[in-house]
Amino acid sequence: MAKIVICSDKEDDVKVMISALRHEEHQVIFCDTTSSDYNENYLSTFDLIMDHRNSNEAKKGNPIKKSLDKGIPVLAGSPIYAGSGQGAAVRSLGISKDITYDISDMHRIINNADVISGNYHGNFPVYDRKIYGFRWCIYYIYHDSITSANMTPLLIRNFYAGSDRLTVLCATFRKGDLNLYGEPFAADCAYLGLPFNIALTNEGMNIFNDVIFWLLNKTYIPAKVKDQDGTLLPSHEVYLYSRKSGDLIAKHTSDEHGEVVFRVRNKFNYFAVAFYKNGGVKNAVAIDNILA
Structure with missing residues (x-):
């Protein structure tokens, strides 16, 4: 069991994920990024920091980045704003400043590395489109020059005609690897652009849990x-x-x-x-x- 904090502008955007992680017996706390609790001293008391739909990282002096620099692992999630990802951990950590979104829900594992424990064959959904339709977006980073070159892409959007670069939903970054700004990551971190406000498929949740396990078990x-x-x-x-x-x-x-x-x-x-x-x-x- 880990002590996890999820940072977001609105609790409604992360309630489903908080419940899912508590079901996995983690101690999960919500941190309102508009509140005074959103600071490095508070965040660095947790075993793992996550953010999702966060627009206040830069405004508040990058508390997630400062906590990573103290050795706290981070799982950076979807920003509010696509494009540069301004205001979210994906930008402050130097993971990427080129984020896009789509309603595409078919994905595939391309690299198990030592993160993914299950066996996945072909394409699979990460949430149930029959239940949720096309209302929910997945946020992606690219495997290109506007993202840290040291990424290990794990889960990508299904290949499509005309694509000339990997569109990545989940990737890991190891301590000591260089971020987008040429600085070494002070701790292991990851990016995962899944929605936190709807239930994931078994495949989606298993991958989520594998990434958490990889970040916490060293x-x-x-x-x-x-x-x-x-x-x-x-x-x-x-x-x-x-x-x-x-x-x-x-x-x-x-x-x-x-x-x-x-x-x-x-x-x-x-x-x-x-x-x-x-x-x-x-x-x-x-x-x-x-x-x-």
Whole structure:
């Protein structure tokens, strides 16, 4: 169970999601972004910060961004305003300043990474159009130069004719990756443009819960990078992969002592590969079966 705060201009815009997360046994508090509670000192007391339809982040001095800088993970949600996303965490965190919306409801998983635990085949809806019709919009960011290049896109809008870039509904960003402004993220964060005021399908809610679990459950495993003779190798790139899918999870650089720290998720299996940087004089080194 986690202590979660959801920040929005209006409680009615997030009531359904608050109820759904409480059903998952989380302690969930609503924070009115127009109130005096919307400040970094209050927000940084929570395990996880979310926002949805928030127009006050910049006006209030970016309290969500300041809380992220203290190490609090953030799940940035749909802004009120499309386009630049002004006033919402998606903009202040440096995730994206190019947000669009649509009523399209068919999506697909393109990258399980170590976030998505279920198996998804083909396209699926994230809310029931038979119940809610076409009144509810999904907010997307793009995988392009107006979004942080370090994103790991997980859930995208179904491909359509004429599209020349990924239209992303859900993506993760790791601590240390660079945001849109060239600054490192101080903690793990994610973007998820789902509506918070209607019930999601099982697929939509499962993905939501997987992202929350990924943000909150961190296991760190230290390792040493050595060559075949046992010599420690500083400043060498190390690639961490999912053993199940082969997906690249993260890229690390060993420190001056030849050490790295992998951030892994429980019940997932990984392997890591380090390549000798000086022209391939020595063989690559691999570590298999990395488990939390």
